[in-house]
Amino acid sequence: MDVSVYTLGIWLVKPGHEDDFVKAWKDMADRTHKDYPGGRGLLMRDRDVPNRFISTGPWASLEQVEQWRASAAFTEGLASVRDIIEHFEPHTLDEAATIG
Template sequence: MAEIAVVAISVAKPGYEEQLRKALEGIVGPTREEPGALQYDLHRDVQEPRRFVFVERWASKEALAAHAASAHIAAYKKAVADWVEHAEIRVVSKIA
């Protein structure tokens, strides 16, 4: 299995920054307990506080797929649907 990394960005709609922050913080614990979760760290952009960034490392593509299909991620997506202006997920591989 090859380790995989992810950068996931969520931008809150104006006025929904704190609701989105709390929802994102709520998925950190359950995700860190998932099989294959090596790193799952939430960050907030210093210059753009509506932008939240996850830096993730997974043991395999399969572990990442299981995470994406998990109940807590489905519930999160449903809860924040009206709070997110933009979301982007980038799967990356380390080259150096």
């Protein structure tokens, strides 16, 4: 896949719901992968703030990101975690430099 854009999400999960969030995120990512094959998603957990998670992934185009954010995979996935998150901050990023 030729990558032109990335998505990044910063998630603050209500304490005690971290495992529930990881499961729900994986469900959303699996559904997204079925609808948009060839992509890759990554969820990371902050070691210093264990209820903060960062998700990221590459996309082929801005149009694909916009389609995904309007899709049931995203909207229903977001709805499934709404009660267990304190904050969600979505970002759309362009590559500025690479090494290696």
